[in-house]
Amino acid sequence: MTLPRRIRIVEVGPRDGLQNERASVSTSDKIEFVNRLSASGLPVIEVSAFVSPKWVPQMADASEVFAGINRQPDTKYTALVPNQAGLDRAIAAGVEEVAVFAASSETFSRRNINQSIDASLANYALVCAQARAAGLPVRGYLSTAFGCPFEGAMAPDHVASVAARLIDLGVYEVAVSDTIGIAHPGQVPRVLDAVLARVPAERLALHFHDTRGTALANVLTALPFGIRTFDASAGGLGGCPYAPGAAGNLATDDLIYMLDGLGVETGVSLAALSEASAFIGSRIDHPLPSKYAQAWQSARR
Numbered sequence: 001m002t003l004p005r006r007i008r009i010v011e012v013g014p015r016d017g018l019q020n021e022r023a024s025v026s027t028s029d030k031i032e033f034v035n036r037l038s039a040s041g042l043p044v045i046e047v048s049a050f051v052s053p054k055w056v057p058q059m060a061d062a063s064e065v066f067a068g069i070n071r072q073p074d075t076k077y078t079a080l081v082p083n084q085a086g087l088d089r090a091i092a093a094g095v096e097e098v099a100v101f102a103a104s105s106e107t108f109s110r111r112n113i114n115q116s117i118d119a120s121l122a123n124y125a126l127v128c129a130q131a132r133a134a135g136l137p138v139r140g141y142l143s144t145a146f147g148c149p150f151e152g153a154m155a156p157d158h159v160a161s162v163a164a165r166l167i168d169l170g171v172y173e174v175a176v177s178d179t180i181g182i183a184h185p186g187q188v189p190r191v192l193d194a195v196l197a198r199v200p201a202e203r204l205a206l207h208f209h210d211t212r213g214t215a216l217a218n219v220l221t222a223l224p225f226g227i228r229t230f231d232a233s234a235g236g237l238g239g240c241p242y243a244p245g246a247a248g249n250l251a252t253d254d255l256i257y258m259l260d261g262l263g264v265e266t267g268v269s270l271a272a273l274s275e276a277s278a279f280i281g282s283r284i285d286h287p288l289p290s291k292y293a294q295a296w297q298s299a300r301r
């Protein structure tokens with residue numbers, strides 16, 4: 001396989017990683033986590049979500065977290081926004097980039113954001129226009145692209161058409177997302193073939209959860225398709241409160257270990273990232289899912 005020289009990692013640990021944790025992580029610990037992640041050289045950190053605190057109480061302190069972090073010049077600090085109220089809060093917090101989140105499954109869309117796919121895209125059209133007017137780039141997530149916890153399989157052509165509609169709204173990149181970690185290397189090419197017929201590779205990212213242990217294999221499978229951006233979460237934390245059965249994200253630790261081994265640059269220090277993972281691991285009530293993080297911690301004992 002011809003490997004790319006460089007891969008861009010979008011770190012989603014402070015958002016996807018913490019939004020579903022039972023333990024209540026304090027605002028100051030979230031700030032410390034983001035600062036430690038920044039020290040590893042990550043190019044993008046999704047810091048929090050300006051969603052309804054009634055729906056996701058773990059993200060209620062998004063504004064306070066943004067106010068407390070030390071921003072590094074080479075790192076972009078982003079956040080989820082579901083609506084105009086979220087965008088207003090994000091702009092007030094000085095967020096540099098926002099992300100909207102749609103789904104390919106109707107049922108998941110209603111469970112996660114209480115809107116149909118069509119209604120959510122109409123809402124996001126306004127959010128994107130307002131964000132652009134405020135000078136903020138917008139990223140788009142497309143959840144349940146590889147399968148839905150309520151509806152099962154998703155037709156790749158349907159996934160591609162929702163991805164294209166997100167691009168038409170003006171998002172610069174669509175993160176095609178495996179919300180429940182069900183994708184495998186036999187399926188990834190089928191979904192990518194369909195999506196790439198509508199959206200060029202440089203405007204796609206992949207967002208894998210590792211519920212079934214296939215996330216790293218999925219990344220390797222996606223490289224020959226020209227995908228160069230992958231989302232990952234420090235320590236492998238993660239999961240969506242509205243997606244039953246979703247486990248942690250692809251672990252940033254595991255991803256960097258593999259890419260370092262392949263000689264693919266990420267610009268991220270695995271040693272520094274491991275310190276950030278260990279820090280957040282000490283603030284939650286279960287072991288970190290990342291295999292690399294587990295090995296790193298037992299080597300330090």
Ligand code: HMG
Pocket residue numbers: 016019049050051052053054055056080082083084085086087089101112113114141142143144177178179180207209239240241242
């Ligand atoms: P709703 O209940 O239909 O809307 O929620 P609403 O307008 O009636 O709002 C309900 C209450 O929340 C109201 O307060 C609003 O003011 C307030 P009340 O009048 O009852 O006191 N509210 C807000 N407060 C602060 N900030 C806001 C905001 N919006 C409303 N932005 C809504 C609709 C979209 C708001 C809700 O469903 C929601 O917030 N959903 C977010 C769910 C979520 O965060 N899920 C996890 C992230 S997505 C994910 O993990 C997948 C991803 O990782 C990719 C993948 O893996 O697939 C990205």
Ligand code: MG
Pocket residue numbers: 016177179207209238239240249
């Ligand atoms: Mg996710």
